[in-house]
Amino acid sequence: MAPIDLAAAPFHLDDEAMAWVHATRDSFSPRDKLAQLFVLLARGTPEQTLEAVRSFKPGGITRIYSPDLEVEVELSRELAQLSAVPLLVSADLEGSRMSLPVGTSVPNPLGLAAVDDLDATTSIATLMAHEARSMGLNWSFTPVIDLNVAWRSAIVGTRSFGSDIDKVERHALAQIAAFQANGIAATVKHWPGEGYDDRDQHLVTTVNPLSMSDWEASFGRLYRKAIEAGVMSVMSAHIALPAYVLALDPDAGAQAYRPASLSRVLNEDLLRRELGFNGLIVSDATAMAGLGDWGSRDQTLPEVVIAGCDVILFSDDPNADLMRLVKAVADGRLSQERVDEAVTRVLALKAAQGLHKQAPAPDLKAVRQIVATDQHLATAEAVTARVPTLVKDINKLLPLLPGKHRRVLVYSGGVILPFVPEPLPLSVPMRLEEEGFEVTTFAPGMDVHPRDFDLVLYLFAEETTLGRSRIFLDWVRLTGSMFGAMARFWHDVPTLMISFGYPYYLYDAPRVPTYINAYGSSEALQAAVVEALMGRAEFTGTSPIDPFCGSDQGKY
Numbered sequence: 001m002a003p004i005d006l007a008a009a010p011f012h013l014d015d016e017a018m019a020w021v022h023a024t025r026d027s028f029s030p031r032d033k034l035a036q037l038f039v040l041l042a043r044g045t046p047e048q049t050l051e052a053v054r055s056f057k058p059g060g061i062t063r064i065y066s067p068d069l070e071v072e073v074e075l076s077r078e079l080a081q082l083s084a085v086p087l088l089v090s091a092d093l094e095g096s097r098m099s100l101p102v103g104t105s106v107p108n109p110l111g112l113a114a115v116d117d118l119d120a121t122t123s124i125a126t127l128m129a130h131e132a133r134s135m136g137l138n139w140s141f142t143p144v145i146d147l148n149v150a151w152r153s154a155i156v157g158t159r160s161f162g163s164d165i166d167k168v169e170r171h172a173l174a175q176i177a178a179f180q181a182n183g184i185a186a187t188v189k190h191w192p193g194e195g196y197d198d199r200d201q202h203l204v205t206t207v208n209p210l211s212m213s214d215w216e217a218s219f220g221r222l223y224r225k226a227i228e229a230g231v232m233s234v235m236s237a238h239i240a241l242p243a244y245v246l247a248l249d250p251d252a253g254a255q256a257y258r259p260a261s262l263s264r265v266l267n268e269d270l271l272r273r274e275l276g277f278n279g280l281i282v283s284d285a286t287a288m289a290g291l292g293d294w295g296s297r298d299q300t301l302p303e304v305v306i307a308g309c310d311v312i313l314f315s316d317d318p319n320a321d322l323m324r325l326v327k328a329v330a331d332g333r334l335s336q337e338r339v340d341e342a343v344t345r346v347l348a349l350k351a352a353q354g355l356h357k358q359a360p361a362p363d364l365k366a367v368r369q370i371v372a373t374d375q376h377l378a379t380a381e382a383v384t385a386r387v388p389t390l391v392k393d394i395n396k397l398l399p400l401l402p403g404k405h406r407r408v409l410v411y412s413g414g415v416i417l418p419f420v421p422e423p424l425p426l427s428v429p430m431r432l433e434e435e436g437f438e439v440t441t442f443a444p445g446m447d448v449h450p451r452d453f454d455l456v457l458y459l460f461a462e463e464t465t466l467g468r469s470r471i472f473l474d475w476v477r478l479t480g481s482m483f484g485a486m487a488r489f490w491h492d493v494p495t496l497m498i499s500f501g502y503p504y505y506l507y508d509a510p511r512v513p514t515y516i517n518a519y520g521s522s523e524a525l526q527a528a529v530v531e532a533l534m535g536r537a538e539f540t541g542t543s544p545i546d547p548f549c550g551s552d553q554g555k556y
Contacts (some may be wrong), residue, residue, distance in 0.1 A: 001397045002488040004341065006348050011228040011281045017351040022086060024356075025343050030336075032057055033343050034325045039090060039282070041314045042483050046075040053082060056318050059311065059346045060139070061087030067101040069371065076136030079362040085342035086355035088346070090139040091185070094159055096520035097417060097463055103131040104376040108463065109144060110503065111387040111519040111545035113161040113171060120383045121171045125178035127376050129365060131166055133183040134370040136362045138353045140179060141187045141235060141282075143172040143260050145222045148545050151279045154471045155200040156243035157464035158501055158519050162544030163195075165218055168226055176231050185353055188226045190237030190284060191271060192244075192260050193219030200292035201238040202466055205259045215243065224275055232349060233280040236267055236309050238290025259290055263298060267308030280345045293444060297321070302328030308343040384524045388532050389541030391405060391506070392555065394513040397494050399417055399535030402436035405455040405494065411442045411478055412459035415500070415521045418466040426500070433529045444480025450492035458512070461521035471501075473508035496533075500525060503547055506554035515554075517547060 006013040006021060013021065028036065036059035042049040053061065061079075065072050076411070079087060092098050094110035106124045107115070115121075126192040132140065140200075146156045148163040161168040179186040192203070193215065197206040205274035210218065223234070242256035249255075260266040261283045271277050283292075283304050294300055301324045315321045318518055328334035342533055350356060414423025429439045435456075442448070458478075462471050475485035481483065488511070489495060496514045499505050500521035506512070517538070518525050548554040 004344055004348070005278060006344075008278055010232050011348045011349060011352045013351055013420065016556070017356055020356040021344060021347040024347055025340065028343070030329070031322070031326070033076075033339055034322055034329075034347050035059070036343050037087075037313055037339075037369055038312050038315060038318060038321070038497060039088065039311065040318060046071060046078070049075060050078055050082060050369070052318070053079060053087065056086075056322075057083075057099055058087070058318070059437040060230055062090045062141075062314070063137075065091070065100050065102055065135075069367065072102055072135060073362050073364045073367050077363075079135065080361040086350055088139050088350060088355075089137045090141060091132065091137055093132060093140040093142050093179075094144070094160070095128070096125070096522050096525070099128075099469075099522070100131060100135070100205055102135070102371060103114065103128075104372050104380045105522045105524050106380045107384055107387050107525070108158045108520045109161045109171070110148070110158040110544055111166055111525070112383070113520060114517070114541035115383060115386045116167065116391050116542060117129075117371060117386070118170055118174045118545070120386070121174045122178045124378055124383055125175040126182055127379055129179050129182035129184040129378070131371045133369045134362060137188070138183060138355065139185045139233070139349070141189060143175040143186065143188060144190070145172045145188050145219075145226065146190055146193065147218060149195045150198035151199075151507075151545070151549050152198035153195065153468060154468045154502070155202070155464060155466065156195050158503070159464045160195065163546065164544065167544060169222055172222065173225060173229050176226060176229050179306050180230065183353065185232035185349060187233040187282065187376070188223065188231050189235035189236050190239060191223070192239060192241040193222070194237065194238075194239055197239075200466070200469060201284065203289045203290070203469060205257065205290040205293050206239050207257060208239055210243060211320065212243045215241065219504060220275070223277075225428070227277050231279065232352065233282055234271060234277060235284055235313075236271075236281050236289050237284040241266055241270075258294065261286075261291055261309060262294055262303045262307050264307045272308070280310045280349045281308055283309040283313045285314045286312055287316055289313060298324055301325070302334050305338065305342055306334050310345040343375050381524060385528045385531065385537055386540050387519060387525060388529045388538035388539050389517045389519075389543055390532075391515045391517055391543065391547045392513070395494065397496060397514045398533065400437075400455070400533045406436070406438055407452065407454045408432060408437045408439045409448065409453040409455070409461060410439055410457045413461075413478060415461040422551070426521070427526050428459055428498070428530060431526065435530070435534060440480070444484075446486070448489070450489055453493050456489045456493050456495040457494070458497040458501070458509075460505060461500040463520060473505050475508070498529060500529075503543070504543055504549055505553075507549045510551070510554035511556075515547070517541070517543065
């Protein structure tokens with residue numbers, strides 16, 4: 001393997017930083033070198049997180065933050081003091097429901113794409129970076145540069161900047177620049193590109209079906225631009241790119257469908273050699289079925305590193321996984337040279353973030369002067385107000401008027417979130433009551449007579465949902481019966497449908513006369529939508545995807 005040029009992009013290390021990287025790597029025991037290749041998921045109590053770091057000595061953690069600012073800041077302080085070698089502390093800074101629960105709520109990527117203002121995207125990314133860095137974070141697994149082409153995809157959904165390559169490129173580069181200028185290493189994902197397969201890598205190895213010429217014109221272009229911009233890391237996902245593999249070996253057979261996370265061809269040949277990426281490669285979460293499809297963990301876990309990933313993302317049993325690497329080194333599958341190369345890049349990322357220098361631990365008073373300040377809230381609110389997109393209003397229903405649309409019947413499945421067993425309530429009905437409307441929430445078994453209502457309101461709130469194969473308008477579940485599912489009221493009662501997430505419900509309700517996409521379900525977005533419904537604000541968002549799903553049927 002060729003030596004890693006730590007002075008080159010994206011690390012740009014000086015002599016002092018390079019000396020720290022080499023000296024720290026060489027001071028590790030063989031066991032501790034392997035432990036540096038792990039980023040553990042820290043979703044437990046602070047005590048559990050501290051014990052995991054103390055005993056295992058990982059290279060980093062991904063913290064699932066609680067809403068308790070004081071507790072999280074104290075944990076960050078203790079982690080900073082606990083680790084002799086500083087930790088990479090990461091999160092998915094994707095906005096909306098993936099915002100830090102202790103921080104300012106901001107729009108998700110699809111919402112920012114609806115605003116389509118690079119100054120707005122930069123201001124939101126800068127705000128996110130300031131808050132995250134003050135909390136002790138130094139690495140984000142964003143931006144997502146997938147393309148929202150396969151509209152049925154529940155995993156790309158609202159996480160991408162849309163379906164237009166130019167728009168995705170502009171906003172992703174703006175986010176990378178803002179993050180990395182403010183102390184947060186950015187990651188582009190999901191290599192080698194998602195968006196043409198509507199399945200979910202959590203459940204199956206997905207396939208990028210493009211020819212190499214089409215791939216170069218889309219994902220190749222996006223990854224090259226991100227690398228030119230100095231992005232620090234790339235997430236190698238459980239996605240196959242058979243066109244590249246088959247071009248090298250027409251008889252590759254099943255190996256053409258090997259996910260990038262296990263493919264030396266895609267990571268080393270395509271990403272490093274052809275695209276020239278010198279930064280850190282992190283695998284996607286290794287518990288996913290997209291990886292597990294390919295063999296037992298005894299086999300696949302070492303292959304993640306052998307295939308060119310420098311970091312193993314998440315482990316349900318870190319000690320068992322560590323032993324899998326130990327055995328792979330012992331039997332020759334995983335070379336010590338490859339281990340040293342991966343450790344070097346892990347430490348180089350830390351040094352590039354300034355972690356090799358003594359820095360003050362997070363301080364609660366200082367954090368409170370940065371996180372969710374009035375200025376940050378005002379910035380986010382101003383951008384959020386520009387997100388809601390009026391897709392169509394055939395019968396000129398809007399604005400809503402309490403005197404005209406007073407009696408409102410609401411159908412809603414609530415806010416659907418990953419890892420949350422029951423839907424959360426939307427606040428829109430309460431907000432409408434505060435505006436003077438009389439709101440009735442539909443319950444299964446209720447007899448509905450159009451004469452009893454002045455407005456029917458359908459509310460959906462399903463952003464990208466991990467582990468769900470599909471998001472769709474399930475009429476039977478919504479109404480509680482097959483007979484209810486077949487009822488349509490919009491010829492008798494003014495009807496409005498709003499999606500606070502997945503933007504493609506017109507496929508299942510093409511004749512609904514008024515339809516709005518808000519892309520996210522945060523309280524700030526719900527408030528912004530109500531302001532626009534009441535006519536106090538304009539709908540200024542523009543669709544970053546095709547809400548009609550390639551058909552004219554839903555336009556009328």
